[in-house]
Amino acid sequence: MRRTRRPDPALAVAATTLALLPALTACASATPGGVLRSVDDTGLADTPIDEGWVLALPADDDASWTLLHARPSDALDDLQTPVDPDAVTALGGTWQPVRSGRFDLPADLTGTHLLCWAVPSGNGPTTATTRGCAEVALDDDARVEATWGEGGFGAQPG
Numbered sequence: 373m374r375r376t377r378r379p380d381p382a383l384a385v386a387a388t389t390l391a392l393l394p395a396l397t398a399c400a401s402a403t404p405g406g407v408l409r410s411v412d413d414t415g416l417a418d419t420p421i422d423e424g425w426v427l428a429l430p431a432d433d434d435a436s437w438t439l440l441h442a443r444p445s446d447a448l449d450d451l452q453t454p455v456d457p458d459a460v461t462a463l464g465g466t467w468q469p470v471r472s473g474r475f476d477l478p479a480d481l482t483g484t485h486l487l488c489w490a491v492p493s494g495n496g497p498t499t500a501t502t503r504g505c506a507e508v509a510l511d512d513d514a515r516v517e518a519t520w521g522e523g524g525f526g527a528q529p530g
Contacts, residue, residue, distance in 0.1 A: 405468070405476040406516030406530065408489060413522050420473020421520060424491035425500060427455065428477065429465040431484040431507050436463055440486065440505065448486070448505040449524030455490055455500050477514055484509050487527045489520060 408426065409418040429436035437443060439460070441453045457467040468475045470489070488505035504525025508516060517530035 404479045404481065404513045404515070405474060406514075406518055406527075407473050408470050408475060408518045408520065409473055411519045411521035418519075421470055421489075422472055424470050424489060424503075425457070425467055426470055426475040426477075426518065427457075427460050427465055427467045427488050427490055427502075428481060428485040428508075428510075429460060429463055429488075431486050433463065436465070436486055439463060440488070440502065442505075448507070449526060451488070451502050451505045451525075453502050454493060455488070455502055457500070477510070477516065479513050481510050481514060482512055487516065487518065489518065489525050 406426070408421045410421050411418050429439065431444075439455065440451065442448065442451055460467045465485075466478055466481065468477065485508055486505050487508045488502045490500035490502045493499045493501040503520060506518075506525060506527040508527045508529060510516070510529065515530045516527050518525065518527040
């Protein structure tokens with residue numbers, strides 16, 4: 373007589389959890405924010421940037437352009453201008469650190485924004501200089517893919 377084993381319920385739960393793990397992980401990475409990578413045009417792999425801050429300012433506010441010493445018609449990809457975190461937040465913008473190539477954004481940040489990457493300027497711990505900016509249209513819970521390379525700074529919803 374042949375005996376059959378009943379499936380172990382704990383084993384079934386573990387197998388189901390492992391099968392769903394990629395989907396659960398993907399949901400966890402869908403939080404508002406984005407990635408900032410250094411790109412190379414010579415064929416080297418992209419690398420996460422682990423320096424500075426990402427700031428977002430409303431693009432439809434003249435005060436944002438004044439703060440950046442720029443006009444809407446200007447090329448922004450290599451815009452280098454001093455910025456102060458308090459001035460950014462006073463205009464309703466956000467100032468977020470970049471860690472291991474990632475940054476956060478508020479979940480309710482919507483509309484067209486000027487997204488800039490800023491690095492310490494060497495004039496003290498609270499001063500920074502933008503390395504470049506881009507206009508980006510954001511939706512609720514926006515994800516952004518930002519890059520820095522030979523062509524300057526670029527960003528787009530991702």
